[in-house]
Amino acid sequence: MKRITIYDVAKEAxxxxxxxxRVINGSEVVREDTRIKVQEAIEKLGYKPNAIAQxxxxxKTTTIGLIVPEASYFYTGQIINGLIDVAKIYKYNIxxxxxxxxxxxxxxxxxxxxxxxxxxxxxxxxKLNKEELNQLTRYQVPIxxxxxxxxxxxxxxxxxxxxxxxxxxxxxCIKQEKKQIALIEDRKNPAMIKQLREGxxxxxxxxxxxxxxYIEIPKEYRSxxxxxxEYLTKENRPEVVITYRDSQAMAVMNTAKEAGISIPExxxxxxxxxxxxxxxxxxxxxxxxIPDYDLGAVAMRLLTKMLHEExxxxxxxxxxxxxxxxxxxTK
Amino acid sequence: MKRITIYDVAKEAxxxxxxxxRVINGSEVVREDTRIKVQEAIEKLGYKPNAIAQxxxxxKTTTIGLIVPEASYFYTGQIINGLIDVAKIYKYNIxxxxxxxxxxxxxxxxxxxxxxxxxxxxxxxxKLNKEELNQLTRYQVPIxxxxxxxxxxxxxxxxxxxxxxxxxxxxxCIKQEKKQIALIEDRKNPAMIKQLREGxxxxxxxxxxxxxxYIEIPKEYRSxxxxxxEYLTKENRPEVVITYRDSQAMAVMNTAKEAGISIPExxxxxxxxxxxxxxxxxxxxxxxxIPDYDLGAVAMRLLTKMLHEExxxxxxxxxxxxxxxxxxxTK
Numbered sequence: 001m002k003r004i005t006i007y008d009v010a011k012e013a014x015x016x017x018x019x020x021x022r023v024i025n026g027s028e029v030v031r032e033d034t035r036i037k038v039q040e041a042i043e044k045l046g047y048k049p050n051a052i053a054q055x056x057x058x059x060k061t062t063t064i065g066l067i068v069p070e071a072s073y074f075y076t077g078q079i080i081n082g083l084i085d086v087a088k089i090y091k092y093n094i095x096x097x098x099x100x101x102x103x104x105x106x107x108x109x110x111x112x113x114x115x116x117x118x119x120x121x122x123x124x125x126x127k128l129n130k131e132e133l134n135q136l137t138r139y140q141v142p143i144x145x146x147x148x149x150x151x152x153x154x155x156x157x158x159x160x161x162x163x164x165x166x167x168x169x170x171x172x173c174i175k176q177e178k179k180q181i182a183l184i185e186d187r188k189n190p191a192m193i194k195q196l197r198e199g200x201x202x203x204x205x206x207x208x209x210x211x212x213x214y215i216e217i218p219k220e221y222r223s224x225x226x227x228x229x230e231y232l233t234k235e236n237r238p239e240v241v242i243t244y245r246d247s248q249a250m251a252v253m254n255t256a257k258e259a260g261i262s263i264p265e266x267x268x269x270x271x272x273x274x275x276x277x278x279x280x281x282x283x284x285x286x287x288x289x290i291p292d293y294d295l296g297a298v299a300m301r302l303l304t305k306m307l308h309e310e311x312x313x314x315x316x317x318x319x320x321x322x323x324x325x326x327x328x329x330t331k
Numbered sequence: 332m333k334r335i336t337i338y339d340v341a342k343e344a345x346x347x348x349x350x351x352x353r354v355i356n357g358s359e360v361v362r363e364d365t366r367i368k369v370q371e372a373i374e375k376l377g378y379k380p381n382a383i384a385q386x387x388x389x390x391k392t393t394t395i396g397l398i399v400p401e402a403s404y405f406y407t408g409q410i411i412n413g414l415i416d417v418a419k420i421y422k423y424n425i426x427x428x429x430x431x432x433x434x435x436x437x438x439x440x441x442x443x444x445x446x447x448x449x450x451x452x453x454x455x456x457x458k459l460n461k462e463e464l465n466q467l468t469r470y471q472v473p474i475x476x477x478x479x480x481x482x483x484x485x486x487x488x489x490x491x492x493x494x495x496x497x498x499x500x501x502x503x504c505i506k507q508e509k510k511q512i513a514l515i516e517d518r519k520n521p522a523m524i525k526q527l528r529e530g531x532x533x534x535x536x537x538x539x540x541x542x543x544x545y546i547e548i549p550k551e552y553r554s555x556x557x558x559x560x561e562y563l564t565k566e567n568r569p570e571v572v573i574t575y576r577d578s579q580a581m582a583v584m585n586t587a588k589e590a591g592i593s594i595p596e597x598x599x600x601x602x603x604x605x606x607x608x609x610x611x612x613x614x615x616x617x618x619x620x621i622p623d624y625d626l627g628a629v630a631m632r633l634l635t636k637m638l639h640e641e642x643x644x645x646x647x648x649x650x651x652x653x654x655x656x657x658x659x660x661t662k
Contacts, residue, residue: 029360066427070412077408081401084429093444096397096427098415113424250611257613277608280581282588 006047013041063093064303065113065121070098075273075292079124079146082296090304092119099125120303122146124295142306144299147191149317156306156316158299160290162192162272165322166199166242169270173240174207178268182213182238184224184248192244196272200242213238225251232267233259240268240330246275249285253329269329283328291320337378344372394424395634396444396452401429406604406623410455410477413627421635423450430456451634453477455626473637475630478522480648487637487647489630491621493523493603496653497530497573500601504571505538509599513544513569515555515583520575527575527603544569556582563598564590571599571661577606580616584660600660614659622651 010020015038022030023038030038041047064087068076087094095118097109113121124146145157166183173181183200186193197214204211221227231237232255243249249271253263261267263283271278274287298318305313341351346369353361354369361369372378395418399407418425426449428440444452455477476488497514504512514531517524528545535542552558562568563586574580580602584594592598594614602609605618629649636644 063426070415080427081429084401084427094427095394096411096415096425098412247607247611250608254611254613276578277581277611280578280585280608282585 008045009038009041009047012045013038062091062119062307063095063117064300065095065097065118067097067099067109067113067121067123067125069125070100075275075290076124078292079296079299082293082298083122083300084296086297086300086304090300092300092304120144120307122299122303124299142303144303144306146295146299149319151316154306156299156302156313156318158295158302158318158320160295160320160322162195163199163202165272165288166196167203168199169242169324170200170203170211171207174203174209178239179209180213180237180239181211182215182241184228184241184243184252185214185216186224186244186248187217189244192272196242196244223251224248225255228252228255229258232256232261237261237267240270242270242272244272246271246273246277246285246287249278249287249329250281253281253283253285263329264331268331274325279327281329286327286330287325289323289325291322294320339376340369340372340378343376344369393422393450393638394426394448395631396426396428396449398428398430398440398444398452398454398456400456401431406606406621407455409623410627410630413624413629414453414631415627417628417631417635421631423631423635451475451638453630453634455630473634475634475637477626477630480650482647485637487630487633487644487649489626489633489649489651491626491651491653493526494530494533496603496619497527498534499530500573500655501531501534501542502538505534505540509570510540511544511568511570512542513546513572515559515572515574515579516545516547517555517575517579518548523575523603527573531573554582555579556586559583559586560589563587563592568592568598571601573601573603575603577602577604577608577616577618580609580618580660581612584612584614584616594660595662599662605656610658612660617658617661618656620654620656622653625651 006017006020006024010017013020015034019030019034020038020041023035023042066080066083068080084094095113097113099109118141120142122144125148140154143155145155145159147159148157149159149161150157170181173179181200183193183196197211200214201211215231217224217227228251232252241252243252249269252269256263256267256269263269269285271285271287272290274289278285278287298320302313302316302318306316337348337351337355341348344351346365350361350365351369351372354366354373397411397414399411415425426444428444430440449472451473453475456479471485474486476486476490478490479488480490480492481488501512504510512531514524514527528542531545532542546562548555548558559582563583572583574583580600583600587594587598587600594600600616602616602618603621605620609616609618629651633644633647633649637647
């Protein structure tokens with residue numbers, strides 16, 4: 001397919017190249033009816049302005065919109081650090097937006113930042129699915145999603161495969177005859193838990209068993225801590241407990257101590273999203289080092305490529321790996 | 332003093348009002364020599380464009396530059412949340428910048444974000460002093476500083492008085508005959524530690540004593556944990572240990588446990604910057620709830636006032652309070 005250029009737009013709208021350029025760059029000196037004519041031509045032809053050329057034309061800094069969930073800045077912080085370090089190299093500015101809820105608000109935010117003429121968008125939101133993302137691609141600016149594997153013409157992604165992580169870990173446990181593995185629900189991170197659960201389910205299936213120990217925190221419990229206090233004192237307690245966040249791992253550890261269950265001798269404990277606090281707990285909690293800083297840095301690098309080379313970036317789905325950090329809560 | 336208006340600038344530069352407006356709003360259609368003439372007039376007269384009017388003129392969204400230290404996003408995160416919530420209400424965009432080092436880099440960053448035509452700046456950096464800030468005021472955009480008490484025509488600040496916090500707490504301890512109070516150095520937060528130390532010093536002086544237990548971590552120790560292991564086993568250990576961050580408090584707690592010192596019976600422990608992890612430690616660590624979210628929200632609110640009312644905001648130094656949260660590490 002022939003690529004649509006600015007010349008095609010000018011011809012279609014019957015205006016000069018300079019006028020098209022002014023419309024693209026948001027100049028105030030274009031008459032409203034001319035602007036509409038050019039925008040109609042852009043839409044009809046599906047023209048996608050080269051964001052870098054756009055930036056150069058205006059001799060302005062390239063601006064990237066960054067959308068992160070409001071909730072957990074500790075993990076998000078490292079992602080932002082990685083992203084900003086790369087953005088500095090390429091002299092990009094970062095416009096920060098936070099989101100507390102689902103896609104409805106997300107669409108509003110995106111609409112808003114596109115209007116403020118950003119050149120690209122990075123979204124860190126693991127709740128986003130493919131269908132929802134399709135809504136975003138109509139904005140015709142490059143988007144990189146952190147946390148979900150997905151891509152199309154204008155969308156790239158950088159992610160960690162949590163299902164594979166859980167699958168591999170469970171297979172290891174099963175090999176060592178540890179088959180009572182429990183995964184604790186995390187109300188704040190349902191998408192992550194879903195992936196982990198998928199991996200565990202598959203691991204059990206491939207070993208001719210069924211994964212049954214997904215531990216939901218009943219609604220009537222205000223915190224997992226209060227529920228775990230009861231759960232862990234049951235007769236039939238798991239051999240290995242997996243939590244997503246450090247605070248849940250600490251809740252398991254504290255409740256186990258109170259119930260007189262010794263970790264790791266009587267029960268092992270693993271935290272998926274490792275943090276410095278896991279190393280400060282006693283016993284120290286084993287966890288997976290997720291490359292948070294790299295997620296941000298690689299996402300930003302991918303976006304710069306997409307901005308420079310338009311749609312010719314071959315690999316727009318980048319999977320990053322994780323490292324298991326064994327400490328004292330596992331045998 | 333008569334306020335300088337856009338009319339004065341136009342008269343001085345011998346150009347039309349529209350030309351001055353175009354220069355202020357960064358329009359590309361102004362000739363370079365005209366632009367220079369207008370800018371010289373602006374500087375000569377000390378004219379400060381009304382940022383809101385500026386925004387309206389361009390019918391663009393108001394943009395705020397936010398500069399935060401790269402290091403600790405956990406605490407910073409709440410500040411950002413508060414700031415963005417208020418920014419959303421006033422439909423302001425946030426341009427995020429991080430800084431790893433001192434004022435030199437800070438000046439570069441500020442110069443850069445002023446160039447990208449932000450309407451105001453919020454700086455969260457407790458290392459900034461008055462002299463350094465004077466350098467910033469020449470940019471003539473409103474600035475709100477979080478963490479330091481300072482203000483002038485274009486600068487406001489929102490802060491917590493850590494010296495007072497330490498003074499009050501130490502006075503309480505001394506009243507209860509606990510006079511062996513130690514403050515642990517925090518290499519990452521020298522400005523905070525300085526304030527805490529000042530407060531402790533004053534409290535001891537006012538009670539006819541000298542504060543002597545400022546515990547520096549010798550350079551040869553890679554972490555405070557390694558040093559504390561030795562320090563706490565000394566004969567002459569303190570009755571009350573104060574740390575700035577939760578991770579240091581946990582290091583004290585872990586080393587105390589290893590040394591067989593029971594908290595709080597044999598030694599009390601207080602963390603200034605409280606966090607959810609303090610509540611997860613066993614025994615739970617007492618701390619001060621610093622209003623992080625409010626620091627961000629109030630700073631943003633103050634900036635909107637400064638943008639709307641120019642220099643007529645009467646109270647540009649806003650002190651926020653803290654709450655002591657006693658848990659199990661203090662008696």
